[in-house]
Amino acid sequence: MIKLRSKRFSRSSSKLGHGSKGASSPEKDCKNNGEIKWELRPGGMLVQKRESNQSAGEGVIAIRVSTVSQWHDISIDATSTFGELKMILSLVTSLEPREQRLLFKGKEREDNEFLHMVGVRDKDKVLLLEDPAIKEMKLLGMARGQQPINNACCTITA
Numbered sequence: 001m002i003k004l005r006s007k008r009f010s011r012s013s014s015k016l017g018h019g020s021k022g023a024s025s026p027e028k029d030c031k032n033n034g035e036i037k038w039e040l041r042p043g044g045m046l047v048q049k050r051e052s053n054q055s056a057g058e059g060v061i062a063i064r065v066s067t068v069s070q071w072h073d074i075s076i077d078a079t080s081t082f083g084e085l086k087m088i089l090s091l092v093t094s095l096e097p098r099e100q101r102l103l104f105k106g107k108e109r110e111d112n113e114f115l116h117m118v119g120v121r122d123k124d125k126v127l128l129l130e131d132p133a134i135k136e137m138k139l140l141g142m143a144r145g146q147q148p149i150n151n152a153c154c155t156i157t158a
Contacts, residue, residue, distance in 0.1 A: 083111030
């Protein structure tokens, strides 16, 4: 079992002034006496709660998605997945989500990975590439005139 209290962080109730006439509310005492608030992160890690109103993994972030020839600024919730980002990008680009490969910090990311868990922050850059296997299938389909392989061909006699 982990003990989370330390002598330097705890205060006795006599120092808080609970018995005095002009005692402030318990919420103000909590902020003024140096008591630490804890939060449990999604990975199971217990950490000190941040003082700012917006902690990591909350709120809307702006991501710059770069393709080979252009870039798109996308606003998305920080707790979204890369799969959800692909859905948004499918509206902006002509690529379906299964045709997209997203790279962040040099690694391809899976659809079920969360942006904030990987470390994507506001104004970060994500690289969008077309899946080479699907691109090759499209090119082969265009060369054949969009005919599936199973179709019978016409016989030409001279």
